Amino acid sequence: MEKTLASRLGGAARLARTRLNLTQADVAERIGIASEVYGRLERGHMLPSIQTFRRLCVVLSISADEALGLKPSQEVKWAAEPPSEYGESGELRRLLRRAKQLDRSAIRLLSVLAAQFKPKGS
Secondary structure (H helix, E strand, O other), X not given: OHHHXXXXXHHHHHHHHHHOOOOHHHHHHHXXXXXXXXXXXXXXXXXXXXXXXXXXXXXXXXXXXXXXXXOOOOOOOOOOOOOHHHHOOHHHHHHHHHHOOOOHHHHHHHHHHHHOOOOOOO
């Protein structure tokens, strides 16, 4: 029974994640777990804690019932809209994630390089 539940939850998470055009790393970062752990969850190899499950539902904009396969998909009333920072493109999210890992001198260099590009619409 637990394996079936884990598989059902992982499948629902994968569908919701791809519908939102997010990577596994994006979701893992937003719910506060390692990418590798999220990958195991999505493959149905583990079940999350209750706190992680709730954050997962909020980030993926799915109801707990939908995640557990209890009811067909419906609007999630308790989940707020994702913050505007989540509306960024996948490329920008990956760049930000990489930039957070850089040391101070590399960030300075990246900033100088970015300043050489013209903003959109200029």
